[in-house]
Amino acid sequence: MGHNHSHHHGHSHSHHGHSHDGKLSIAVFINILLTVVQIIGGLVSGSLSLIADALHNLSDAGAIVIAIVARKVARRPASKEMTYGFKRAEILGALINSTTLIIVGLYLVYEAVSSYFNPEPIDGWIVVWIATIALLIDTATAWLTYKSGAKDNLNLKAAFIHNLSDAFASVVVIVAGTLIILYQWYVVDLIATIAISIYVIYHGLSLAKQSINILMQAAPEGIDVDELCNQIESLTNIEKVHHIHVWQLDDNETLLEASLSLQEQASSGSLLQVKQLLAMQYAIKHSTIEIVFDKGTEEGNCYQLG
Known part of the structure; x- marks a missing residue:
């Protein structure tokens, strides 16, 4: 019987991992701060799309927290009970994140449909200003997540994509707020909410599929x-x-x-x-x-x- 074991776990890897966790912690803090500002702004202005963007930001902050915790667990060495080690902790984290994203997305669709039948006036200026701040913070968070190893990690790649989609969502909200200011097209706010929701659900399903395939021990994509x-x-x-x-x-x-x-x-x-x-x-x-x-x-x- 032949065995080929290749292990690449060094002190430098651990050091980089901890420094990456610092970047991720900053990303979590500014996302939570932004979420609070957006929810307050959404309630004051009456904009559902602003609250939708806030919930998306909050789910991203949660995703990064889970990624940090899972990463710490995954660093633990193998034991006689866990002979494979704890590496799949990050995959479990990704599955939790994806499930949360899908639930958030479906909830936003429900809220958008409810608001369509019970319309309320919206303050476009508040929407535009807060969405502009959100765009800057989403871009910064995406950069922090990318620099923390998003290229090689399923959790962080998902968080990076979500932050990019957050930036896109903020652009959509800015456009919606501008149209409300210029033409009082309040229905644009609901359309923006649906668009953000579809983005959230799409990424949630994609991440869930990858996570489930790994947990079900499917052959990796790209290997026939x-x-x-x-x-x-x-x-x-x-x-x-x-x-x-x-x-x-x-x-x-x-x-x-x-x-x-x-x-x-x-x-x-x-x-x-x-x-x-x-x-x-x-x-x-x-x-x-x-x-x-x-x-x-x-x-x-x-x-x-x-």
């Missing part, structure tokens, strides 16, 4: 298991691949286990070829491969269980 089997079987002295499983431990680390039937002249070099293929083409650094001597005449897909 049939193609992977064909590539392994095309290597020298590899007869057949059986019972292959490819899954993600978290949003960065992919694992693989499989059984291989080898030709009689195979050597340890054959196994090394497989390891190199997995590492170079699929970034799979951790694989467990069993050598099967009873080849039989097994039919079916390489990932089917016996």
